[in-house]
Amino acid sequence: MSVSMARPDPRDFLGVEKLLSDEERMIAHTVREFVTDRILPEVAGWFERGEFPRELATEFGELGLLGMHLSGYGCAGLNAVSYGTACLELEAGDSGLRSFVSVQGSLAMFPIWKYGSEEQKQEWLPRMAAGEVIGCFGLTEPDAGSDPAGMRTVARRDGSDWVLNGTKMWITNGSIADVAIVWARADEGVRGFIVDTKTPGFTANTVRHKMSLRASVTSELVLDNVRVPGDAVLPGIVGLKGPLSCLNEARFGILFGAVGAARSCYEAALDYTLTRTQFGKPLAAFQLTQSKLADMLIRVNRAHLLALHLGRLKDAGELTPAQISFGKKDNVAQALHVAREARAMLGANGITLEYPVIRHMNNLESVYTYEGTNEVHTLVLGQSITGIGAFK
Structure with a gap:
């Protein structure tokens, strides 16, 4: 068999894009065009000023990027390679913007989709997929990073409610989130809770002076006797x-x-x-x-x-x-x-x-x-x- 003498594309030397399906390739081109037209002209300024434009959430939603690898409830239901390819093109623009999409879809929407009740899914997922509701994921703590088993945030039952106390750190989207998935120790083990960020006792403090991921919001979450109803707990999982x-x-x-x-x-x-x-x-x-x-x-x-x-x-x-x-x-x-x-x-x-x-x-x-x-x-x-x- 002869060997082609054509010069390989220096920007896709091994022709990896040819290994994608037509749909996967279309997604790559669509996100790349969005990044080129919408992100690249502005992202240096966002990075320098340390800001994330909230309106990007609905723009990502319109593109179908939020929870795109999940099915139903307004999510695109695309395959893993399509999701990964979209992440690749987003991060070619900026890691902080890909972080937003990852946190929204994989850390905030996924636990509701995987472990939530049907009522929880119907309440939250369609609005999150549209970017109308922004989510965050509260696991890491000031003294429990690589060892999540060392978390100190606790949840105790009080009648039909739960009361949460603790602090989470390095939380992407925290200060702009409408809902937080908070993981806490309960008597039966680690549980996940869907917490409306307007709940009394919930505070999100933006982390300042960082020199990385500046076009992304990073926060500390403080839960001071945050009372949530019994149906705020994710019923489908107990443990780490x-x-x-x-x-x-x-x-x-x-x-x-x-x-x-x-x-x-x-x-x-x-x-x-x-x-x-x-x-x-x-x-x-x-x-x-x-x-x-x-x-x-x-x-x-x-x-x-x-x-x-x-x-x-x-x-x-x-x-x-x-x-x-x-x-x-x-x-x-x-x-x-x-x-x-x-x-x-x-x-x-x-x-x-x-x-x-x-x-x-x-x-x-x-x-x-x-x-x-x-x-x-x-x-x-x-x-x-x-x-x-x-x-x-």
Whole structure:
């Protein structure tokens, strides 16, 4: 069989897009166009000012991006690869915007869809899918990050009601959320609660002075004798399996999303070095530059192939939590390497918001940590390989 002599597309070197179905490819192009037209002209300003425009929620809803991998209740019911591909294109715009979509769909909507009563699903999911109601996910605490079993937030029964007390930290969307999925210790184990953020005793304090995910809202949640009715509890789950299953859904979106951030940085470096002239020729004509571009190209395409493979496994019902850890750990690490390399290749221009690289690089430092630190995913893989847990 002959080998084609055509030059591969430097922006999709292995032709990964050809491996997508027509519907998956259409979703990729639609989200990419939205990011190009709506996000990229504004995102540097949002990042610099530390703001997330709330109207984006309904715009995401109109595109069908919120809870798109869930079925019914106004959700699109698309496959896992479609969801992952949308996350990839969103994060090519900004990690914070992909975080919003991930938290809304995988951390706030998914537990209601998976573990909620029919009444809870009907009440919340259609409005959340439309972006009319914004959700957040309250698991992490000031003293319980990687060890959620150490949470101190408690829920006690009081007649037919529940009363919640505790503090949650590093909560995406917290200060703009209309509803919070709060996980707390009860007598029978960890339970999830749907909490209207207007409930007395509920306070959300925005985290300031952060240098990463600035186009995303991060908050502290304080629950001071927050009283919720008995039907606010998610009836379908007791124990840490509940929140951990939600995190797996979010981590799946991250392992795709990181590819988008890496691709954006690689393309910025490619465009810059092709047009920037030093010593009488483009930077791209130097051997060291080409070596760096080739390395970045390999990392981006390899990460994309891994994400697509894991997406196909998820759609087949065969994806394990350890395999999600594999993808999240390695793809974020590859994306960080590409971002740091691109930052250096752009020289002084690499630290300005005129280019996307420093924004992606700073954002990826958070992505490296959240939804399971790199070290936690390492131990998940270690336990899967050996059968021995080494978390304690």
